[in-house]
Each structure stands twice: as structure tokens, then as C-alpha cells.
Amino acid sequence: TYFTNAKFQMSAPDISHLHQDDGIEVAFAGRSNAGKSSALNTLTRQKNLARTSKTPGRTQMINVFELDEQRRLVDLPGYGFAQVPLAMKKKWQKSLGEYLQKRKTLQGLVVLMDIRHPFKDLDQELIHWAVSANLPVLALLTKSDKLKAGKRKAQLLMAREAALAFCGDVTVHTFSSLNRQGLPELEQVLSTWLQL
Numbered sequence: 369t370y371f372t373n374a375k376f377q378m379s380a381p382d383i384s385h386l387h388q389d390d391g392i393e394v395a396f397a398g399r400s401n402a403g404k405s406s407a408l409n410t411l412t413r414q415k416n417l418a419r420t421s422k423t424p425g426r427t428q429m430i431n432v433f434e435l436d437e438q439r440r441l442v443d444l445p446g447y448g449f450a451q452v453p454l455a456m457k458k459k460w461q462k463s464l465g466e467y468l469q470k471r472k473t474l475q476g477l478v479v480l481m482d483i484r485h486p487f488k489d490l491d492q493e494l495i496h497w498a499v500s501a502n503l504p505v506l507a508l509l510t511k512s513d514k515l516k517a518g519k520r521k522a523q524l525l526m527a528r529e530a531a532l533a534f535c536g537d538v539t540v541h542t543f544s545s546l547n548r549q550g551l552p553e554l555e556q557v558l559s560t561w562l563q564l
């Protein structure tokens with residue numbers, strides 16, 4: 369698929385260091401350990417594009433992967449680690465808010481959440497920001513292989529119900545990096561956003 373073209377372009381310590389605001393991009397965000405790196409690797413069919421199993425609390429970079437000259441995937445640092453100092457959290461939240469509000473190239477936000485506990489506070493906050501910036505959101509319920517079919521379906525329906533509360537363009541799908549469940553749906557949403 370098109371996503372196999374992904375190539376590492378750059379790492380940035382924060383949003384102000386990103387390249388000029390042209391072309392189009394979609395961003396990936398989620399609590400640490402939500403399965404974001406695994407999902408990016410699955411999407412791009414590359415084992416080590418995004419690095420999995422990072423050290424908890426380590427300062428993380430924003431990683432940019434280029435699909436072609438005009439299109440990029442942006443891997444935002446995982447959030448939600450208790451060990452991160454409050455001042456750093458605040459700084460990060462501010463710059464993330466600004467990124468969602470001001471980045472003209474941004475076409476949509478994928479928020480990855482473990483299917484067993486979706487929509488934690490920070491996830492909700494992020495989705496609210498995206499919705500208020502008129503950005504479409506894909507809420508991706510990860511590690512779907514951890515639940516049996518019945519429970520998985522129930523979680524999906526519950527999450528879709530919860531997503532209505534954001535009063536925005538919030539789509540919900542389940543996903544597994546282990547067995548690639550939901551990969552076509554993810555690709556479909558991204559293709560629309562990236563105008564592929």
C-alpha cells in the first residue's frame with residue numbers, strides 16, 4: 369500500500385521545531401503504551417519505523433515520517449506517565465493544543481486508546497481540542513485481540529456512544545497490531561484525510 373512508502377524524516381523536541389507548514393499531515397497520539405508505535409509499524413509494514421517499548425517517562429521526541437513530498441505521518445509523544453513533572457506536562461499540553469489549533473497542514477488526529485480502557489481524561493481533553501479546531505478524529509481502540517469477539521463488539525458500541533458526546537467528527541474503530549484486525553478501516557480513514 370501507499371503507507372509502505374513511509375520514511376523517517378526528522379525528530380523534533382517540540383512542535384515549534386517542525387518543518388514549514390506546507391503539504392498535508394495526520395498526527396498520531398495516545399497514552400504511553402497504548403500501542404501507537406506498534407500501530408505505525410503495522411500500518412507501514414516496517415518492523416522498526418516507530419520504536420516500541422520506550423523507557424517510561426523518558427523525554428520523547430516528535431517523529432515525522434514522510435510518505436511522499438506532500439504527505440506526512442506525525443508521531444506525537446505518548447502522554448499520561450505519572451512520573452513526568454507537572455511543569456513538563458503543562459508545557460507539553462500547551463504546545464499540543466497550539467499544534468492542533470494552528471497547524472494548517474494537519475488533516476486529522478488519530479487517538480490510540482487501549483480497547484480495555486478508552487477515553488481517559490487526557491484522551492478526552494485531546495479529542496475536545498481537536499474537535500474545537502474542527503479536526504476529524506479517529507479514535508482507534510487498540511489491542512483488540514485482547515478481547516473475545518463479543519466483548520470487543522460491546523466495547524466498540526460503548527465507545528461509539530461515548531464519542532457522540534464530543535459533538536464532532538469522531539470515528540471509532542477497533543485495531544490490533546497482532547493480527548491486523550481493523551487495518552483496512554485505518555487505511556481507509558487515513559487515505560481520505562491524506563487525499564490519496
Ligand code: GDP
Binds near residue numbers: 446511
Ligand atoms: P506505545 O507506547 O503507544 O508506542 O505502545 P507500543 O506500540 O510500544 O506497545 C506497548 C505494548 O503493548 C508493547 O508491549 C506491545 O507489544 C503491546 N501491543 C501493542 N499493540 C498490541 C496489539 O495490537 N495487541 C497486543 N496483544 N499487544 C500489543
